[in-house]
Amino acid sequence: MKRMAFIFTAxxxxxxxxxxxxxxxxTAMDNFSLVGLDGKIQTLDALKGKNGSVVIFxxxxxxxxxxxxxxxxxxxxxxxxxxxxxxxxxxNSTESLExxxxxxxxxxxxFPVLIDKGNVxxxxxxxxxxxxxxxxxxxxxxxxxGAIDNDRSGKAITTPYLRTAFDESLSGKKIERTRxxxxxxxxxxxxxx
Amino acid sequence: MLLRFLxxxxxxxxxxxxxxxxxxxxxxxxxxxxxPIKKPAAVGPKVTQxxxxxxxxxxxxxxxxxxxxxWATWCDPCREEFPDLVKLDAAYRSRIDFVxxxxxxxxxxxxxxxxxxxxxxxxxxAYLLKTTDDDxxxxxxxxxxxxxxxxxxxxxxxxxxxxxxxxxxxxxxATAEIDKVLAAPAPIADKIVSLVPPSDMEY
Numbered sequence: 138m139k140r141m142a143f144i145f146t147a148x149x150x151x152x153x154x155x156x157x158x159x160x161x162x163x164t165a166m167d168n169f170s171l172v173g174l175d176g177k178i179q180t181l182d183a184l185k186g187k188n189g190s191v192v193i194f195x196x197x198x199x200x201x202x203x204x205x206x207x208x209x210x211x212x213x214x215x216x217x218x219x220x221x222x223x224x225x226x227x228x229n230s231t232e233s234l235e236x237x238x239x240x241x242x243x244x245x246x247x248f249p250v251l252i253d254k255g256n257v258x259x260x261x262x263x264x265x266x267x268x269x270x271x272x273x274x275x276x277x278x279x280x281x282x283g284a285i286d287n288d289r290s291g292k293a294i295t296t297p298y299l300r301t302a303f304d305e306s307l308s309g310k311k312i313e314r315t316r317x318x319x320x321x322x323x324x325x326x327x328x329x330x
Numbered sequence: 331m332l333l334r335f336l337x338x339x340x341x342x343x344x345x346x347x348x349x350x351x352x353x354x355x356x357x358x359x360x361x362x363x364x365x366p367i368k369k370p371a372a373v374g375p376k377v378t379q380x381x382x383x384x385x386x387x388x389x390x391x392x393x394x395x396x397x398x399x400x401w402a403t404w405c406d407p408c409r410e411e412f413p414d415l416v417k418l419d420a421a422y423r424s425r426i427d428f429v430x431x432x433x434x435x436x437x438x439x440x441x442x443x444x445x446x447x448x449x450x451x452x453x454x455x456a457y458l459l460k461t462t463d464d465d466x467x468x469x470x471x472x473x474x475x476x477x478x479x480x481x482x483x484x485x486x487x488x489x490x491x492x493x494x495x496x497x498x499x500x501x502x503x504a505t506a507e508i509d510k511v512l513a514a515p516a517p518i519a520d521k522i523v524s525l526v527p528p529s530d531m532e533y
């Protein structure tokens with residue numbers, strides 16, 4: 138009986154650890170459905186482009202996201218034309234629908250922004266920071282995960298991680314850098330601490 | 331008649347001279363100076379700039395437990411937890427080393443960073459990390475971390491991680507962890523201690 142309890146505990150711990158890590162590069166993300174700012178349910182499969190998609194965790198209040206917004210809008214427009222569609226995800230429990238809607242309009246996101254109520258998708262992917270991107274191919278396989286580039290200010294970008302990943306993938310090359318972290322805001326989860 | 335004319339003339343000349351004088355006196359103020367005007371430093375503690383190598387050195391305890399907090403003025407939870415950090419500093423001063431590392435832009439090293447530290451009466455040594463490679467810095471700081479602020483790490487004197495908190499610290503938990511490290515016998519080796527998982531992770 139004790140052995141069974143131990144095995145169960147170990148399996149539970151492993152499941153928790155796996156969940157905390159999110160999905161690994163090279164594995165496929167399950168289709169998901171979330172409510173958009175217009176109240177309609179949207180799915181990954183319906184929103185992705187012919188060459189894939191970018192699931193990007195954003196925030197209406199995070200100054201780092203605000204700093205990145207012009208670049209996000211620009212890169213999203215540039216690569217939408219190349220078949221890669223951006224999907225904005227807001228998982229912050231501290232931001233109201235009205236706030237997110239008004240912010241999206243003000244920034245000028247041309248891609249859909251979905252509300253991740255209860256941070257279900259953020260938990261599933263292991264997303265913790267804004268902005269944080271998951272670049273998926275047309276089959277929803279994760280190709281790149283992490284930061285957009287190496288410079289929050291945008292004044293001294295030397296390694297445009299996401300653009301490089303797009304360009305390498307679109308030209309059929311191996312993506313050299315598949316992970317990069319950067320300092321940012323914590324996703325404000327709904328769960329009580 | 332002549333006297334009246336002369337008197338008016340003198341008055342006009344004086345007024346004209348005064349006008350010109352005032353006008354000339356203002357010219358230098360309106361011409362941009364070639365000497366760069368330095369932004370006045372905000373009142374507050376000195377904030378020292380460090381790079382990746384400086385960070386690496388900072389993460390090594392110097393004979394005492396080391397508490398290190400990573401924050402930024404643009405991070406709401408960071409500002410929210412700072413009063414508790416100041417309390418921790420007061421409670422454990424001289425028994426542990428406590429430093430803070432700001433991830434603000436370098437431009438704020440004389441601006442918002444010391445201004446905020448002054449507002450919350452923070453007196454622990456303050457640093458600002460300037461790097462073009464966040465990813466490398468994050469990897470040095472913690473293998474479990476993705477860069478979301480705040481992050482607080484407690485190292486034992488041998489350099490092992492005793493406590494790691496990604497999110498607002500809980501004061502009682504932090505004091506309990508610091509007390510544990512202070513009460514513990516000196517660790518034999520870094521690697522043995524490092525195997526102990528951080529007890530308060532939040533991802």
